[in-house]
Amino acid sequence: LVLVVDFGAQYAQLIARRVREARVYSEIVPHDMPVAEMLAKGPKAIILSGGPSSVYADGAPSIDRAMFTSGTPVFGMCYGFQLMALGLGGTVDNNGAREYGRTPVTIGEHGVLLEGIPAQHNVWMSHGDSVSQAPEGFSVLASTEGTPVAAFENVEAGFAGVQWHPEVMHSEHGQRILEHFLWNIAKCAPTWTIGNIAEEQVERVRAQIGETGRAICGLSGGVDSAVAGAIVAKAIGERLTCVYVDHGLMRKGESEQVERDFVAATGAKLVVVDAEKQFLDALAGVSDPETKRKIIGREFIRTFEAAQSDIIEAAPEGTTVGFLVQGTLYPDVVESGHGAGAATIKSHHNVGGLPEDIEFELVEPLRTLFKDEVRAVGAQLGLPDVIVQRQPFPGPGLGIRIIGEVTRERLDILREADAIAREEMTRAGLDHDIWQMPVVLLADVRSVGVQGDGRTYGHPVVLRPVTSEDAMTADWARLPYEVLERISTRITNEVPEVNRVTVDITSKPPGTIEWE
Ligand code: XMP
Secondary structure, eight states: OOEEEEOSSHHHHHHHHHHHHHOEEEEEETTTHHHHHHHHHHOOOEEOOOOOOOOOOOSOOOGGEEEETOOOOOEEHHHHHHHHHHHHEEEEOOOOOOOOEEEEEEESSTTTTTTTTOSSSEEEESSSSEEEEEEEOOEEEEEEESSSSSSSEEETTTTEEEESSSHHHTTTEEEEEEEHHIIIIIIOOOOOOHHHHHHHHHHHHHHHHHTTTTEEEOOOHHHHOOOOOOHHHHGGGEEEEEEEESSSSTTTTTTHHIIIIIIHHHHOOOEEEEEEHHHHHTTTTTOHHHHHHHHHHHHHHHHHHHHHHHHHHHHHHOOOOEEEEOOOHHHHHHTTTOOOOOOOOSOOOTTOOOTTSSOOOOETTTTTTTTHHHHHHHTTTEEEEEHHHHOOOOGGGGGGGGEEEHHHHHHHHHHHHHHHHHHHHHHTTTTTSBBBBBBETTTTEEEEHHHHHHHHEEEEEEEOOEOOOOSBEEOOOOOOHHHHHHHHHHHHHOTTTEEEEEEEOOBBTTTTTOOO
């Protein structure tokens, strides 16, 4: 176990991921956790992350010196590097020399940390203060124009640090430097693999649910619930019942994927609730986005609850269904301040919500995993690519991609257009380059067109291809013209109700990814 101490600048999650990419298990802890508590977890090493402040700012987070006398190896990055310098008796200058963004660094001595790294390379910096003198016993390894001490190490003591952010993609050789610290200075063995996690989680779930316990898992069609369900299915077999509420707002083929592919891969018992009519009736005459979302959320909970009651009632004599499976991921845990005890950044709750009057114990087999790890575990468990590589899709489905009232006919039009767009994106090999591409039907808009000799009066669709890292911000994706052309030609030829294809070129902000 390696602990990443979070100084609150959102770098900690990325660092934790990079450590795991180096095949060493990592967890994030908040900077105000007492050092004794951190050490009680028995970490093989501790990494101090970057942070937003100057070490001299009022109320700037600091670190108890006990961290450095425990014998545990420590690596500091950016803010963490400066804390380390100060805590061990070096000096940090508030000299006004700032470095932001891509910065050339010069290596004077490679030591263990920078072994084999090119003497000149570019790294990503973001700092105001600089370390002007390394602590006693440390070798200074690198410098930049504005920073005399940009990297140091004391291999005997197990300490090292860099002023830059080796975890970000723009820092060249960052991963290798991190690996040098983990493997060669902290002596952490690179033994943690996806195969281990899948097996470990199956074991854990088995232990939690016991020999006779029964569980329910709601499948959304998305990656997280599918992988969580697959783990639990492997652990307890037919004592798990999966529920899929088909609200009729899914894309073409998606419900079949759950019904066929998920069951084929996991052998899980699946209850499919066909609720299309119920949802469409409830949505009739409604155009307002928020109202639509509320209706879909409400109907979803109702349907799920009803299915749940049926399953509870049908449980064999003498058994109860006491467990509910949730696909909660590590970032949700960190952000809601539970798990590792991180500060509350935002309160997170799962879409769909849970009835409060039914008592379940939660089973959350993905609580320690990042999204890309969840995909890898899913693949390991035999789930097909169409499930584990699926792009994000909103819970309210196509209901919020039809601008105007949602009807069966409009859903069918959008489903066809969307299927063509997805097919062409896959064919062009672009699935991994974009975050997602909603296709939106402007159902209340009509425009005049011409096809053959005839005038048409049809609807426009909007393609909304975006790139993003976390959906909080996004940029519009510059798709190749040939791909846009194929999508446009095919949609207008194959979907008679659509006579125009447009592309949304708005970033987020100011636009959101979805249109509603
Ligand atoms: P926006 O439109 O807010 O979307 O930029 C950000 C990301 O969230 C997805 N999204 C949702 N996901 N339930 C979900 O599970 C929802 O109600 C919902 N609304 C938006 C959206 O597809 C994008 O990835």
